[in-house]
Amino acid sequence: MVKINENFLKLQKNYLFIEIAKRIKAFSAANPDADIIRMGIGDVTLPIAPVVVKAMKDAADEMGVKETFKGYEDSGAGYDFLREAVANYYKSFGADVNADEVRINDGAKSDCGNIVDIFGDGNTVLVTDPAYPVYVDTNLMSGRKIIYADSNEANGFAAMPDDSVHADLIYLCSPNNPTGSVYTKEQLKQWVDYAIRHEAIIIFDAAYESFVSDPDLPRSIFQIEGAKKCAIEMCSLSKTAGFTGMRCGYTVVPNDLEVVSEGGEKVSISAIWGRRQGSKFNGVSYPVQRAAEAVFTPEGQKQIREAIDYYRENAKIIASTLDEMGIYYTGGKNSPYIWLKCPNGMGSWEFFDKLLSEANVVGTPGAGFGKNGEGFFRLTAFGDRERTKEAMKRFKAMKF
Amino acid sequence: MVKINENFLKLQKNYLFIEIAKRIKAFSAANPDADIIRMGIGDVTLPIAPVVVKAMKDAADEMGVKETFKGYEDSGAGYDFLREAVANYYKSFGADVNADEVRINDGAKSDCGNIVDIFGDGNTVLVTDPAYPVYVDTNLMSGRKIIYADSNEANGFAAMPDDSVHADLIYLCSPNNPTGSVYTKEQLKQWVDYAIRHEAIIIFDAAYESFVSDPDLPRSIFQIEGAKKCAIEMCSLSKTAGFTGMRCGYTVVPNDLEVVSEGGEKVSISAIWGRRQGSKFNGVSYPVQRAAEAVFTPEGQKQIREAIDYYRENAKIIASTLDEMGIYYTGGKNSPYIWLKCPNGMGSWEFFDKLLSEANVVGTPGAGFGKNGEGFFRLTAFGDRERTKEAMKRFKAMKF
Numbered sequence: 005m006v007k008i009n010e011n012f013l014k015l016q017k018n019y020l021f022i023e024i025a026k027r028i029k030a031f032s033a034a035n036p037d038a039d040i041i042r043m044g045i046g047d048v049t050l051p052i053a054p055v056v057v058k059a060m061k062d063a064a065d066e067m068g069v070k071e072t073f074k075g076y077e078d079s080g081a082g083y084d085f086l087r088e089a090v091a092n093y094y095k096s097f098g099a100d101v102n103a104d105e106v107r108i109n110d111g112a113k114s115d116c117g118n119i120v121d122i123f124g125d126g127n128t129v130l131v132t133d134p135a136y137p138v139y140v141d142t143n144l145m146s147g148r149k150i151i152y153a154d155s156n157e158a159n160g161f162a163a164m165p166d167d168s169v170h171a172d173l174i175y176l177c178s179p180n181n182p183t184g185s186v187y188t189k190e191q192l193k194q195w196v197d198y199a200i201r202h203e204a205i206i207i208f209d210a211a212y213e214s215f216v217s218d219p220d221l222p223r224s225i226f227q228i229e230g231a232k233k234c235a236i237e238m239c240s241l242s243k244t245a246g247f248t249g250m251r252c253g254y255t256v257v258p259n260d261l262e263v264v265s266e267g268g269e270k271v272s273i274s275a276i277w278g279r280r281q282g283s284k285f286n287g288v289s290y291p292v293q294r295a296a297e298a299v300f301t302p303e304g305q306k307q308i309r310e311a312i313d314y315y316r317e318n319a320k321i322i323a324s325t326l327d328e329m330g331i332y333y334t335g336g337k338n339s340p341y342i343w344l345k346c347p348n349g350m351g352s353w354e355f356f357d358k359l360l361s362e363a364n365v366v367g368t369p370g371a372g373f374g375k376n377g378e379g380f381f382r383l384t385a386f387g388d389r390e391r392t393k394e395a396m397k398r399f400k401a402m403k404f
Numbered sequence: 405m406v407k408i409n410e411n412f413l414k415l416q417k418n419y420l421f422i423e424i425a426k427r428i429k430a431f432s433a434a435n436p437d438a439d440i441i442r443m444g445i446g447d448v449t450l451p452i453a454p455v456v457v458k459a460m461k462d463a464a465d466e467m468g469v470k471e472t473f474k475g476y477e478d479s480g481a482g483y484d485f486l487r488e489a490v491a492n493y494y495k496s497f498g499a500d501v502n503a504d505e506v507r508i509n510d511g512a513k514s515d516c517g518n519i520v521d522i523f524g525d526g527n528t529v530l531v532t533d534p535a536y537p538v539y540v541d542t543n544l545m546s547g548r549k550i551i552y553a554d555s556n557e558a559n560g561f562a563a564m565p566d567d568s569v570h571a572d573l574i575y576l577c578s579p580n581n582p583t584g585s586v587y588t589k590e591q592l593k594q595w596v597d598y599a600i601r602h603e604a605i606i607i608f609d610a611a612y613e614s615f616v617s618d619p620d621l622p623r624s625i626f627q628i629e630g631a632k633k634c635a636i637e638m639c640s641l642s643k644t645a646g647f648t649g650m651r652c653g654y655t656v657v658p659n660d661l662e663v664v665s666e667g668g669e670k671v672s673i674s675a676i677w678g679r680r681q682g683s684k685f686n687g688v689s690y691p692v693q694r695a696a697e698a699v700f701t702p703e704g705q706k707q708i709r710e711a712i713d714y715y716r717e718n719a720k721i722i723a724s725t726l727d728e729m730g731i732y733y734t735g736g737k738n739s740p741y742i743w744l745k746c747p748n749g750m751g752s753w754e755f756f757d758k759l760l761s762e763a764n765v766v767g768t769p770g771a772g773f774g775k776n777g778e779g780f781f782r783l784t785a786f787g788d789r790e791r792t793k794e795a796m797k798r799f800k801a802m803k804f
Contacts, residue, residue, distance in 0.1 A: 005603035006572040007524035008663050012676045047475040057468035060691060061461045067649065068457035074649035075447040110510055110686070117684030118518075121545060124407035141683045145521060172406040203405035249467065249474035251689040263408050276412045283541045284517030286510070289651040289692050291460060 011147045020137075020372035021045075024356070031360055040360075041395040043383045044368045046181065046341070048246045050314060052295070053307035056245065059298035063291035077287035081278070082108025082254070086293045089300035090254050099224035100232070105256050105274070107281065108288050108296070112211050112240035112253040117142040118284070119207060119236065119255075122276045123173060130171030132163040134182055134373030134380075136209065139175040156376050161185040161334045161343060165198035174199060176225070177209040179216060182373045182382040183343040184335010186221050192228045199234040205263070205273070206235040211253075214244040214312055215319075216338045224256075232258035236273070243340065245299040245308045252288055252296040315340050318392045319385035325396040340385040343370065347404040355381050363398035411547045420537075420772035421445075424756075431760055440760075441795040443783045444768045446581065446741070448646045450714060452695070453707035456645065459698035463691035477687035481678070482508025482654070486693045489700035490654050499624035500632070505656050505674070507681065508688050508696070512611045512640035512653040517542040518684070519607060519636065519655075522676045523573060530571030532563040534582055534773030534780075536609065539575040556776050561585040561734045561743060565598035574599060576625070577609040579616060582773045582782040583743040584735015586621050592628045599634040605663070605673070606635040611653075614644040614712055615719075616738045632658035636673070643740065645699040645708045652688055652696040715740050718792045719785035725796040740785040743770065747804040755781050763798035 024044060032038065066072035077083060087103040094101035109115050120142050129143045133152040143150055151171060153163035161183035176195060178187040187195075199206050206225065213223035224239075225231045240253030247253075261273040288296075298304045323336030326344055333344040346355035352369035359365050359381075367384075370377030385392070424444060432438065466472035477483060487503040494501035509515050520542050529543045533552040543550055551571060553563035561583035565574075576595060578587040587595075599606050606625065613623035624639075625631045640653030647653075661673040688696075698704045723736030726744055733744040746755035752769030759765050759781075767784075770777030785792070 006605045006663050007527050008665060008671055008673075008676060009522050009524050010666055012522060012679060013665060013667075013669070013671070015679060018679070018682060045476075049470070049473070049475070051470045051473040052467045054468060057464050060464040060467075064457050064460040064464065064691075064695075067452045067460075068454060070449070070451050073449070073451040073646070075449070075646075076445075076648045110689075113686045114684060122409050122412060124409050127407050138683050145680065145683070205406045246473070246475075248476045248686075249690040251686065263406050265408060265413060266410055267413075269413070271408055271413070273408075276408060279412060279415060279418070280545065282418060283538050283545070284514060286513045286648075286651065289510075289689055290649040291464075291691065292689050295464075 009145065011145050015141055015144055020368070024366065024368065027357065027360065028366060038364045040364045040366060041387070041391050042366045043387055043392070043395060044366045046384050046386065047248050048243065048311070048315075048386050049388065050246055050311040052246045052250065053299070053304060053311070055301065055303045055307055056295045056298045060291045060295040063294035067290065074290040077290070080281060080285055080287040082106065082288065083290070083293050086297050089297050093300050094224060094226065094256075097223050097227070099226040101224070101226055101256050102259070105258055107255050107257065107277075108293060109253050109255055109285070110251045110288055111242060112209060112238040113138055115238050115253065115255040116207070116209060118280070119277070120146050120148075121280050121284075122273070127172035128170060130169075130174045132176065132180075133375060134370060134377035135175065136177060136181045137373070152374070154376050155180075155183060155185070157332065157345070162187055162191060164191065165195055167198065167201070170202055172202070172204050174204055174206045175209070176206055177211070178222070179212040179335070179339035179341070181212065182341055182368065182370065182377070184339035184341035185343070186216060186338045189220070189222050189228060192222055192225060193230075196225070196228050196230045196234060200230055204234065205261070206231070208235050208237045210237050210239040212243055212339055213239060214308075215316065215340050217316070218338055221338055226256065226258075232260050234261070236261070241296055241299055244312070245304075246311060247296070250292055250295060252292050314389065315385045318387060318389060321392055321396055322383055322385060325400060329400060336385075342383045342385065344381050344383065346379050346381050349379065352378055352381055358402070359399070362402050363395065365395045365398060409545065411545050415541055415544055420768070424766070424768065427757070427760065428766060438764045440764045440766060441787070441791050442766045443787055443792070443795060444766045446784055446786065447648050448643065448711070448715075448786050449788065450646055450711040452646045452650065453699070453704060453711070455701065455704045455707055456695045456698045460691045460695040463694035467691065474690040477690070480681060480685055480687040482506065482688065483690070483693050486697050489697050493700050494624060494626065494656075497623050497627070499626040501624070501626050501656050502659070505658055507655050507657065507677075508693060509653050509655055509685070510651045510688055511642060512609060512638040513538055515638050515653070515655040516607070516609060518680070519677070520546050520548075521680050521684075522673070527572035528570060530569075530574045532576065532580075533775060534770060534777035535575065536577060536581045537773070539607075552774070554776050555580070555583060555585070557732065557745070562587055562591060564591065565595055567598065567601070570602055572602070572604050574604055574606045575609070576606055577611070578622070579612040579735070579739035579741070581612065582741055582768065582770065582777070584739035584741035585743070586616060586738045589620070589622050589628060592622055592625060593630075596625070596628050596630045596634060600630055604634065605661070606631070608635050608637045610637050610639040612643055612739055612741075613639060614708075615716065615740050617716070618738055621738055626656065626658075632660050634661070636661070641696055641699055644712070645704070646711060647696070650692055650695060652692050714789065715785045718787060718789060721792055721796055722783055722785060725800060729800060736785075742783045742785065744781050744783065746779050746781055749779065752778055752781055758802070759799070762802050763795065765795045765798060
């Protein structure tokens with residue numbers, strides 16, 4: 005009889021966003037005239053840039069002509085034009101990444117999940133808590149042991165390594181989802197040093213790097229000395245250039261990154277990741293890759309900057325409101341997320357209900373991201389400017 | 405210390421196409437004026453249809469305007485417009501598939517590989533030999549036991565089930581890559597009955613279904629009674645509509661498909677596959693989905709038919725040549741592949757070298773697809789008409 009992977013039965017249900025939708029639905033049914041403002045979902049709302057639209061349309065035309073038609077991509081790792089554009093982008097902010105270390109994919113989530121394939125199930129996985137649920141769920145699907153590093157008010161929601169605890173695989177996300185906190189170079193260096201001491205690999209999720217405006221803060225783990233010996237980085241154009249519906253990201257695996265097999269053989273992570281992708285992935289749509297290439301042109305960078313600045317201003321509006329109200333939060337600067345402490349010691353869901361019923365504003369209960377999220381709440385800056393202002397006006401008028 | 409998945413070290417190197425490239429390179433270097441005709445790779449050469457180009461460009465425009473911009477897809481399973489178009493396509497040739505059983509993906513290879521995640525590693529996997537290497541490699545990566553059902557001259561390269569051998573997961577591909585053989589409905593019914601008796605699941609790769617012109621031959625396993633109790637089907641637009649560089653396919657998981665867990669619980673395969681995809685995939689690019697939708701319109705079907713007919717005519721030219729020469733082959737009808745027996749008992753690689761050096765024609769040695777492939781050779785019909793004719797002229801002039 006065919007056997008399923010029993011680890012799937014141990015997963016928690018995808019409870020968070022289903023429960024949010026259920027509560028909104030119930031509230032809307034009871035209050036059909038309520039003007040609900042949604043600040044819960046981490047999706048962008050501004051359109052993709054004109055130069056990107058044009059690049060995709062030109063590529064679609066190429067696909068319609070025999071002489072310029074593109075079939076399978078030879079390597080499945082991305083066209084050189086895009087791998088080089090990504091490497092140059094990295095170099096522009098001081099990260100040492102070569103084009104042959106970049107693999108193009110259909111979004112950071114896919115590779116964040118799929119990367120588990122190349123590691124043994126006996127690894128101990130460290131995840132900072134609260135965290136993006138994909139890190140936990142994809143490792144639970146492989147039956148791995150997960151340990152947590154607490155991000156909390158005491159450390160500014162930036163968990164730091166503890167040498168008394170051993171981990172083999174370490175998931176870090178900075179700027180962080182959901183907390184908006186950003187590691188400094190010194191902090192990341194501590195993680196890199198820990199990883200090297202423990203012969204561990206860091207899986208670094210840089211999906212929100214384009215929101216970092218402070219030049220002293222790192223946008224890539226490859227700005228940190230030693231990282232190329234112990235880290236893999238995932239990034240995406242989803243938040244950088246509004247690609248959540250276009251689907252394009254990239255994973256950087258350093259050429260030097262090696263592990264020692266049971267038999268004592270040095271094994272290149274890049275080689276086995278390439279083998280995994282070669283059997284389970286066939287590359288990204290050519291017109292999507294051309295669209296992504298346009299993002300990295302000078303004109304593209306200028307155009308996407310407008311949208312990022314727009315979201316940043318939203319974040320500032322939210323952060324200023326919290327400052328005025330004297331509410332503790334992380335993020336808001338160098339991040340599209342604002343992670344606030346629920347007023348008066350309220351629980352995450354209690355605050356969700358109060359915000360929805362009294363201000364008709366929807367956010368995301370922090371408890372949904374891990375145990376340290378209880379009592380906290382995530383708001384996002386990806387909405388409309390006037391709606392964001394209106395939401396903050398209503399929030400300020402609430403009584404706690 | 406971080407541990408890799410040691411199963412990767414047991415995989416064979418991706419030897420086949422690297423070795424082919426090496427031999428071509430050596431031959432070209434020694435014979436710089438040779439006019440080489442490539443009939444080895446299973447990639448299309450005709451451009452995508454005008455109606456598809458237009459749909460993609462229109463969707464790119466939508467992405468550039470705030471009111472019509474699309475971010476994350478809610479489910480990641482594909483937009484309803486495309487899931488419904490695929491379901492209607494299935495119904496047009498008598499396969500009972502509902503829109504909510506269709507999940508859109510970035511190509512059949514991804515899901516053929518990723519599907520292993522949801523099954524336990526203790527399953528016995530049956531693969532027909534010769535086969536598309538992905539079935540074998542992705543299961544070896546999970547450390548699974550693989551058994552083979554022989555496809556050979558005796559059964560017309562259409563392996564049939566043997567009740568004395570037990571399997572839990574069964575990979576079938578019809579029309580077959582590499583042999584071009586197509587199961588009849590009666591033959592597929594035997595596989596479905598076997599799967600039901602053995603409480604196994606069939607993973608059916610229908611990537612070449614659009615080449616079936618004989619209305620009596622099945623294009624989907626869901627034309628077979630009982631299949632919805634025991635089968636998952638992967639298909640793609642790669643060969644149907646020239647989407648090898650566009651990247652769009654679909655997987656059908658019947659709503660009724662269930663397995664019993666160790667604890668005796670009935671588990672929906674669709675639910676756990678959805679859970680896997682929810683954590684490791686974020687849907688297909690919106691403009692690609694609109695392009696795919698256009699394939700299924702009446703105008704799209706008319707336009708793609710021209711390219712398929714063109715390739716079919718190429719296949720006929722190859723098959724006629726082999727008929728004239730009295731060479732045994734399978735495929736060529738209802739398939740873009742022609743699988744021929746190397747003349748005079750030659751080995752696959754011996755014939756490769758002879759064809760390359762004497763006719764300057766490149767094909768794929770059958771030995772690269774499994775042990776039953778030794779002594780056989782694959783030619784593809786995806787090339788240019790005049791080049792295909794020229795290749796066959798040269799082939800006929802060879803002496804064996």
